[in-house]
Amino acid sequence: MIPYTVNIKLAARTLTGALNLQNKTAVDWGWQGLIAQGCHSSILIIDPKTAQTIQVLERHKTNVVKVKWSRENYYHNLSSPYCLRLASGDASGKIIVWDVVSGTAHCEIQEHSKPIQDLEWLWNQDASRDLLLAVHPPNYIVLWNGDTGTKLWKKSYAENILSFSFDPFDPSNMALLTSEGIVFITDFSHSKPPGSTGKKVYIASPHASPAHTKPAPAAAPVPTGAKKALNKVKVLITNEKPTAEAVTLNDCLQLSYLPSKRNHMLLLYPREILILDLELSQTVGVVAIERSGVPFIQVRALHTFTANSSVQELVYDLRSQCDAIRVTKTVRPYRMVICPVNENNAALMVSDGRVMLWELKAHTGRAAANPSSGLSPLYSPVSFCGAPLGPNQKRIQDLSLNSMIGQTLIAGEAPPPSSNQQEVQLKFLLTGLLSGLPLPPFAIRMCPPLTTKNINHYQPLLAVGTSNGSVLVYNLTSGLLHKELSVHSCEVRGIEWVSLTSFLSFATSAPNNMGLVRNELQHVDLPTGRCFAFRGERGNDEPPIEMIKVSHLKQYLVVVFRDKPLELWDIRTGTLLREMAKNFPTVTALEWSPSHNLKSLKKKQMAAREAMARQTVSDTEQSSVESSVISLLQDAESKSEISQAISAREHFVFTDTDGQVYHITVEGNTVKDGARIPPDGSMGSIACIAWKGDTLVLGDVDGNLNFWDLKARLSRGIPTHRGWVKKIRFAPGKGNQKLLVMYTDGAEVWDTKEVQMVSSMRIGRNVNYRILDIDWCTSDKVVLASDDGCIRVLEMAMKSASYRMDEQDLTDPVWCPYLLLPRAALTLKAFLLLQPWSGTFTMDITQVDMKSVLQDPELSLLQRCLLVSRLFGDESDLQFWTVASHYLQSFAQARQLSVSKSEEAHAQSEGTHSSPQNHLDICHDILCESSYFQKFQLDRVHLQEVKRSSYEHTKKCADQLLLLGQTDRAVQLLLETSADNTSYYCDSLKACLVTTITSSGPSQSTIKLVATNMIANGKLAEGVQLLCLIDKAADACRYLQTYGEWNRAAWLAKVRLNPAESSDVLKRWAEHLCSSQVNQKSKAILVLLSLGCFYKVGEMLHSMRHFGRSALFIEACLKYGVMEAAFLDYARLLRSLGLREGAALWASRAGSAGQQLMEELFQGEGRKEESCCHPSETV
Secondary structure (H helix, E strand, O other), X not given: OOOOOOOOOOOOEEEOOOOOHHHOOOEEEOOOOOEEEEEOOEEEXXXXXXXXXXXXXXXXXXXXXXXXXXXXXXXXXXXXXOOOEEEXXXXXXXXXXXEOOXXXXXXXXXXXXXXXXXXXXXXXXXXXXXXXXXXXXXXXXXXXXXXXXXXXXXXXXXXXXXXXXXXXXXXXXXXXXXXXXXXXXXXXXXXXXXXXXXXXXXXXXXXXXXHHHXXXXXXXXXXXXXXXXXXXXXXXXEOOOOOHHHOOHHHOOEEEEOOOOOOEEEEEOXXXXXEEEOOOOEEEEEEEOOOOOOOOOOOOOOOOOOOEEOOOOEEOOOOOOOOOOOOOOOOXXXXXXXXXXXXXXXXXXXXXXXXXXXXXXXXXXXXXXXXXXXXXXXEOOOXXXXXEOOOOOOOOOOXXXXXXXXXXXXXXXXXXXXXXXXXXXXXXXXXXXXXXXXOOOOEEEEOOOOOOOOOOOOOOEEEEEOOOOEEEEEEOOOOEEXXXXXXXXXXXXXXXXXXXXXXXXXXXXXXXXXXXXXXXXXXXXXXOOEEEEOOOOOOOOEOOEEEEEEOOOOOEEEEEEOOOOOEEEEOOOOEEEEEOOOOOOOOOEEEEEEEEOHHHHHHHHHHHHHHHHHHXXXXXXXXXXXXXXXXXXXXXXXXXXXXXXXXXXXXXXXXXXXXXXXXXXXXXXEEEEEEEEOOOOOOOOEEEEEEEOOEEEEEEOOOEEEEXXXXXXXXXXXXXXXXXXXXXXXXXXXXXXXXXXXXOOEEEEEXXXXXXXXXXXXXXXXXXXXXXXXXXXXXXXXXXXXXXXXXXXXXXXXOOOOOOHHHOOOXXXXXXXXXXXXXXXXXXXXXXXXXXXXXXXXXXXOOHXXXXXXXXXXXXXXXXXXXXXXXXXXXXXXXXXXXXXXXXHHHHHHOOOOOOHHHHHHHHHHHHHOOOOOOOOHHHHXXXXXXXXXXXXXXXXXXXXXXXOOHHHXXXXXXXXXXXXXXXXXXXXXXXXXXXXXXXXXXXXXXXXXXXXXXXXXXXXXXXXXXXXXXXXXXXXXXXXXXXXXXXXXXXXXXXXXXXXXHHHHHHXXXXXXXXXXXXXXXXXXXXXXXXXXXXXXXXXXXXXXXXXXXXXXXXXXXXXXXXXXXXXXXXXXXXXXXXXXXXXXXXXXXXXXXXXXXXXXXXXXXXXXXXXXXXXXXXXXXXXXXXXXXXXXX
């Protein structure tokens, strides 16, 4: 038996094309590693690593305007598995939550009938991961349960809401971008709608701000570039609505919080990107382009990439840019998305349906010397996956953005002299490209069907003729473009296959003044791409070709013209057999008969060959050679001769304008007229004919179908009332009598045996697109071309093109654990984490460099956990192991942990100030080391001080300086208050107070009493300032926590308190986060990690049933020796019980911390032995 592999059952799928303008914002790159993109009413799921479309979701009836992947910020186990869940909103206000693997909808949500403006999954609490927030026009935000479709609450606002953004550092804060400005909400909760209407501020246009019209001092140098743009936006946010002449409110294109810095916001304008400090309501950074430059349309802020921070401003330098694309009226960039896991991959969506996949690469080496650029060099980090790089350890330099650029050097700091860091340059590389279908109309034709004779080399190829003259050939097994052939110079009107590897296509140019056109009929050979004009020099200045029809045996071709008699050609020789006379009737429909006399001709030829073989072979040879072998030789020889010499008789029928049916026989060069059947009075003008077996079907312009049973000589007319029957085709397969019918308003499938309709599709009822062309893909699937630029392969029911992803035959393997069954995904994860890698490793991973790194015995457990969390796109794991890895190494370097409070405080002091080589990035905010956090806050307040432009700004800066302990500078700012200001007296007295404060008991008591009274009477901020002045910041933190200002208390503890006091404040915050009202245990665990409370973290992980994470964490703690305190505590307990041997065992496991106990144990035994031996000596 000859081995072969062929996918006989093709899956339903959609080939997509150009995007609709409403699809512009419908794209998202999820933590799952996949891209979701809206294309008209469909949603494409794209694997960016292999540049493949692996799923198309179809259920929306209108254009998709928003898509959003669910967040993976939760612990994954069998009850909470890895799953591909996506939310999409359309122009009619419908939201669908999808199970992407199966292609089915979890639930459908409908509130209003206008386009969804924005969508976001809530990720910031541990209670539920099914909560979906949506903006329903014009001014509603609604919180939904995305699993059940239940509405939890609804809130309306005064202005039209365009979009929203959550504060990544405080989930209770969100900002709404409205038609007039920004609304800041500070009391967002999943349990109830916001109680207030929020704080409304107005956006002043960058070019209309008051600073723009202020004359510059004569002595000041003229600013250029970014500084000039920054000066124009000195005042941007105001509480009062600006005048209509001075502002254009709809200039702001995008609003989002900055994920790398707390209380910073990003605003995008066509020619500026502005960075705002929300505490100061002031612009502190700007990226501007020249007037002649191309305007911005979108910006995305990264967690890793922070700006160069100077005293003057935040500066963003251009480090790399990709190649430009040619922009035309129909080709424009729509949207850009970034990989959220690694932040070094980007995808650019183009309006013509292309998806360009770019990867940021780091190349070692110095840049060309350019002193005028002023760019500080970038260096590669000395660590990999959060741990120092071993001397022989393998690494993946381009794993993520923070593995390409050292964290401490992003802010322009110089490397230490002993550093072995290499300078790197960043470059964008185009790593993938997905091309869509061109603009409709299309002409489609499926290749000849699968049979037992061609099964060894069959490929399900679909030829698509386009409006620009090219023919695209798609392999429907994978859905990928097989070949693109530039065949014609004008729109392709029709395609007919003449073999499995060649086809004929025709195109007609625009008519001239005489109504004549240039006809192009081309023969194309797919393997070679060879293309030639089938009709030779014919085709210029003649009536247009209406259709071409190839005979059943692919011997003959009929070419039908509009106002000219048809032509009959021999396909095998390329010769014209007959050009009909001028009085030949006008053809309205034509079809070849499936009957022929090839079998009888073959029998006659075989008999003749056998007779010749018997004459040429002698009797002795006849007896020595097996008769079966002779018959095989004769069969092969006869087949080869038949294919060359035999011309079988074939028939075709056609109808004229009166509905009369003509029958014509063709055999070799002979063309004979046959019977004529008079028209059926119940039928209008015949538009199309289909013939299979003994069934002939005619369709007319009035929507009537006439079924002829040629064997029984019966006919039956069915009025469909659907209008013009455009095309009818029989399904392939012996005995398969299904018929596909195309109308102007849709399509139907009929069973011609029972003469009844099987399924129907109608525009406006089932779908919102118009059918352009139809064909059968297999015996049970149809392929439809539509005016939304898509080609769909559908089941016979013609319902949906969504499919199960595990049914697909993909060209390249896809790495996505979310596609696996829950048990399989978790097994794979455990296998990657826990396998003893010193042995043999047989598992095939698609990325070879990743495989070699995973096999590296020098890869530590912490590095492996971080690497696998990136591989799985596990947001929760990545965040946990990033913080855990940093502080485990930090406290391991300190080598001081103790269970007593004093020793614990001392250990925290050591751990805080003896930080590892790389600090935790500032995007972790409160979780950073206190020293680095304090430095960042001081730099920030100095920047605010430079940018202040009003008394309110100055007052905020002075307040911050007092809290930070910078009293001298605060006094200077207080004394700047002008005498005509209403606060002049108070500020002067406050300056005197700050200057004259002493540490005497009475003054402290008085100030503390005043502060307490102020706090009790609602002056919380002022009271906290007074307590900080007398070094009672710990009391201030307690008051802040009592009044619910938990984040402010944590901030103050980090910048003012010693490690022991700060630890107490942060521990109370962690307890608050664990409460049922807040339910942010995951965040509490991160806080405890930063404090070095590893034992408590292990307990909490176990109590939350995060067994896998807790086991790995405890194992890592043991390897780094930071669990020694627990062992030492147990050893002391055993010693107190008199179990000295057990105490010695556990003390030996406590490392250096247990050495003292070991010495005490052995010294005690030594003294006992001496006292026992001493009496014997005296005796």
